[in-house]
Amino acid sequence: MKKIIRGGTVVNARETTRGDVLIDGETVIAVGQIGDVEGAEVIDATGCYLLPGLIDNHTHMSMPFGGTTTADDYNTGTQAAAAGGVTAIVDFALQIAPGGLQSSLDEWMGRAEGAAHVDYSFHMAITRSDEGTFKDMPKLVDQGISSFKVFLAYKDVLMITDDIFLRILEESKEHGGLVQVHAENGWIIDRLVTEALGRGDTAPVWHALTRPEWVEAEATSRAVRFAEQADAPVFIVHVSCQASAEEIIAGRARGVAAYGETCIQYLFADITDLERPAPEGARFVCSPPLRDASNQDFMWDALKFGHLQSISTDHCPFDDPQKALGADDFSKIPNGLAAIQHRLPLMWEHGVKEGRISMNRLVDVCSTAIAKQFGMPTKGAISAGMDADIVIFDPKQPFTFSTETSFMNVSYDLWDGKTVAGSVRSTLCRGTVVFDKGEIKTQPGHGKFLKRIPFDVARQGDVA
């Protein structure tokens, strides 16, 4: 089945062009002035921008964490993704069983299969070390799981030790993988949390005050130094503050293949949100925590100048009763924010409209750079031969954030009541309309597993 999207403006990372998009089945066939094509369905996009489907490389669906499980599964979470113009996610499979990685990956594959509305893949989070783990790493790369993740925080839960971290970097490098790092010093956080609770400081804001910026910067510096030692690429996830970003910049200046992302919460929320009255404050508990707003100009510039390569959401939703597990003790509040639907409208309003980044840079940091970083060569651009993953974005149709317009499976919206100028009208994933004018059009299972290519093949030595 052919489709023509007519009358829009195509925005890719490198250029903006007026033109139509011809789709055949799942693939873009041509971009430009397209005449009549017999039997083709025509989608009118006059006045709209056509963006490559966004990719969210940092999500946590159906993840057991903090004594509970994230509120979105692969069905609900990818509906919210599509409503926000996202056509592919890379979620985290956690190593939950001893004896290697394969059984944990199989478990996560089973959760997503037949459920997702947009395409999906996984990073493998390594939380244990046994020889089976190291043996499985190349097998996972062969299966398209070309990135790994380690935690230098969450002591006694997910944290690994430095010696294991170095070995993972070495093994990953050998097999063409990429290691991602949650960079906070879990040992120091543990001490600061114990001290705070001992003083009776139990409110949500203490989550942030016991994870200060230097604790993130130290772990980031360590991760970059370890990568330098192993001569391996490293990607620092959810960089929250200037001090941490500066460690990546310093590493890149020394020639380390160090990369980093930030997340929308670090641009559009800050530590004062944790002081909101219950239950709102707990909704903003995530790690690394929300920072002083004085960091935000630097983070925008880091995205603009390419010091940080991309922005994701770290979507890790918990509803109020789950957040209430920590009503009397901030350390028991499950960490994570509900955000997957909101990257595009927020980035458009405060990035593009307010002149912080160009439309093309928005496309790069939300899609194109992510496709390259994580080995998805058919994603991240609207051009002939690419997957027909397209967002029709109407810059003149306002969007109001609310639980009514949210597809995320929580009973609140963090930006409730806020109105922005533009909205996602439709989202096509591989040529199929998944989201259109407020409604989901697909059945669970439209989304397919994405076999990603290894980092070294995708990058070919390009570290920009």
Ligand code: URP
């Ligand atoms: O608070 C967060 N970020 N929750 C998700 C798990 C993680 O650390 O990425």
Ligand code: ZN
């Ligand atoms: Zn993390």
Ligand code: ZN
């Ligand atoms: Zn995360």
